[in-house]
Amino acid sequence: MKDTIRILGIESSCDETAAAVVENGRKILSSVISTQVEEHRKYGGVVPEIASRRHCENICWVVDGAMKEAGLTFDDLDAIAVTYAPGLIGALLVGVNYAKGLSLATGKPLVPTHHLRSHVASNYLAHPELEPPFLCMIASGGHSHIVEVTDYTKFRVIGRTRDDAAGEAFDKAARTMGFPYPGGVYIDKAAKLGDPTAFKLPRPHVDGSPFDFSFSGLKTAVINTVHNAQQKGTKINTNDLAASFQATVCDIISEKLMLALDETGHKKLVLAGGVSANSGLRERLQKDTAKRGVAFYCPPLPLCGDNAAMVASQGYYEFISGNIAGSDLNAVASKKIEIE
Ligand code: KG4
Ligand code: ZN
Secondary structure, eight states, X not given: OOSOOEEEEEEOSSSEEEEEEEETTTEEEEEEEEEOHHHHHTTTSOOHHHHHHHHHXXXXXXXXXXXXXXXXXXXXXXXXXEEEESSOHXXXXXXXXXXXXXXXXXXXXXXXXXXXXXXXXXXXXXOTTOOSSEEEEEEOSSOEEEEEEEEXXXXXXXXXXXXXXXXXXXXXXXXXXXXXXXXXXXXHHHHTTSOTTSSOOOOOOOTTOTTOBOOHHHHHHHHHHHHHHHHHTOOOXXXXXXXXXXXHHHXXXXXXXXXXXXXXXOSEEEEESGGGGOHHHHHHHHHHHHHHTOEEEOOOGGGTSSOSHHHHHHHHHHHHTTOOBOTTOOOOSSOOTTOO
């Protein structure tokens, strides 16, 4: 095995077209992200067809930009990693087909990379000392998993959401409060100005599955609170409602994670996915893990959301473990993190 392995990562699973070059899974040589968020905001959510079209328009200059920023040519690469699952199928297909074309043209191996595994890897870029095994909470727009990461390419899900993902609950609650899409970051800002004890909101449990989440009851409680006030003509303090909602989500997530740490005995907790940008959740988990002598890791803010540096990082570990795709690689809309 060479001393220096450079991987180009390509990401197009949702509404960010991104490319990045990473060395040995840990050192970012370049990272370019083209976001479509402003366009989707008009519709209150991602419109899949628009996302696919924009990926098509942007992917060439995004990849070229990442190569230029790294100061490399395709010859300098060892492999091309691409997000092939899970995500919006039309969006994924753009990145997958581009990567296949590039792999054929350059002769560089094609590495299929799972989007949620890549979110976990965003932490390797920021924390050089971090190595599996550890316990990980992946909270994104589409997923909420508690996962045991036993090795770089070995995952065991011990808890998952039964209905809405954490990010989805943030976005739907935010929409009801009148915030633009995606609303997680607006709730985060408003929560800083509000009283987290102002509203008593439900903390739903899943009977017999202590590590599984259910966020839909909480989301509905926020929607009902806002609608009841509208019907009565009373005004709600949005900052208080945002703070109460966020504190409830933090309670639910932290309680389950602390139980999972106690039961599994892991001494490291890692947070990943778009919701890992939430300041309340970061503070809460930092505090609760410190009490137990558990080390806590989360990505720096620019690596919390979708990016391709995390794809190139995970791609490195997939590559060295021999996970290489053929030219028949297809995009897959939904795929478990455990299975490749
Ligand atoms: O991982 P991600 O960028 O995309 C998916 O793979 O789904 O996650 C996006 C989610 C959105 O629901 C967004 O509202 C949420 O992450 N998010 C946040 C914050 N920043 C982004 N949620 C809470 N607080 C934030 N600061
Ligand atoms: Zn994501």
